[in-house]
Amino acid sequence: MTVLSVNVNKIALLRNSRGRDFPSVVGFSEQLIELGVKGITVHPRPDERHITRRDVYALSEMLKDKPQVEFNIEGYPSEDFMKMVREVRPDQCTLVPDAPGQLTSDHGWDVLQNQSLLQQVLSELRESGVRSSIFLDPDSEMVAQVPSVAADRIELYTEEFASRFGSPEQEAVFERYRGAAARADQLGIGLNAGHDLDMRNLATFLRIPNILEVSIGHALVVESLQLGVSTVIERYLAIVEGA
Numbered sequence: 001m002t003v004l005s006v007n008v009n010k011i012a013l014l015r016n017s018r019g020r021d022f023p024s025v026v027g028f029s030e031q032l033i034e035l036g037v038k039g040i041t042v043h044p045r046p047d048e049r050h051i052t053r054r055d056v057y058a059l060s061e062m063l064k065d066k067p068q069v070e071f072n073i074e075g076y077p078s079e080d081f082m083k084m085v086r087e088v089r090p091d092q093c094t095l096v097p098d099a100p101g102q103l104t105s106d107h108g109w110d111v112l113q114n115q116s117l118l119q120q121v122l123s124e125l126r127e128s129g130v131r132s133s134i135f136l137d138p139d140s141e142m143v144a145q146v147p148s149v150a151a152d153r154i155e156l157y158t159e160e161f162a163s164r165f166g167s168p169e170q171e172a173v174f175e176r177y178r179g180a181a182a183r184a185d186q187l188g189i190g191l192n193a194g195h196d197l198d199m200r201n202l203a204t205f206l207r208i209p210n211i212l213e214v215s216i217g218h219a220l221v222v223e224s225l226q227l228g229v230s231t232v233i234e235r236y237l238a239i240v241e242g243a
Helices: 009-016 025-034 053-063 079-088 115-127 159-164 170-186 218-227 229-242
Strands: 003-007 039-042 070-075 092-095 131-136 153-157 190-194 211-216
Touching: 003 070, 003 218, 003 229, 009 025, 009 218, 025 039, 025 053, 025 229, 039 053, 039 211, 053 070, 053 079, 070 079, 070 211, 079 115, 092 115, 115 131, 153 170, 153 211, 159 170, 170 190, 211 218, 218 229
Parallel strands: 003 039, 003 211, 039 070, 070 092, 092 131, 131 153, 153 190, 190 211
Antiparallel strands: none
16 A cells, blocks of 8 residues: 655744744654654755754654654655664655755756766665665656666655646556656655645656655645645545555
């Protein structure tokens, strides 16, 4: 079954706008878990504009008593980031090729051009007992390069699918994702997905088989403001459980 991992960055962004711990990132994550969510994702950035290092350690401590919930930390593998990951030892670390001041993730890794870096960092994750995933565009040929760096999983960057959803290009774009996913399956690489997935497009995307995890943050938080957290989580869980 596909795991729903909720990215809580936007909760941290809202909290940071007022300078006190409200809303609480840990408290909101606990609410999500009580509603049935099995994964929490964070993407701490160097400027700490939303999730902070302190949040990462606090969430890790809270999740120690919740073995049924996976903790996924995303980020560019800088020295500071990798030090934090080694100390926290999340269930999964997703590597993204973001520049320090980047607003949001907008492309996947070029595996060949970054082969040396990825091999080194992924080896560190294996030694720490952390499952690895790398952010990737829906390119079957790029997927074919993943065994050279020995990542456990890939996370397909789904913005193109989301932006074309409902348009005449939807099926052609969807076939690219289906093809990339099939190549990953042939190579024994685990498959995650995320970025701009929402309640409208998720069920269609999950027609692709063997997706282990979807990471959803921005849309889920906005939908929760509109409809209420419990309603939104109930609908998302129904989608992933029905896939």
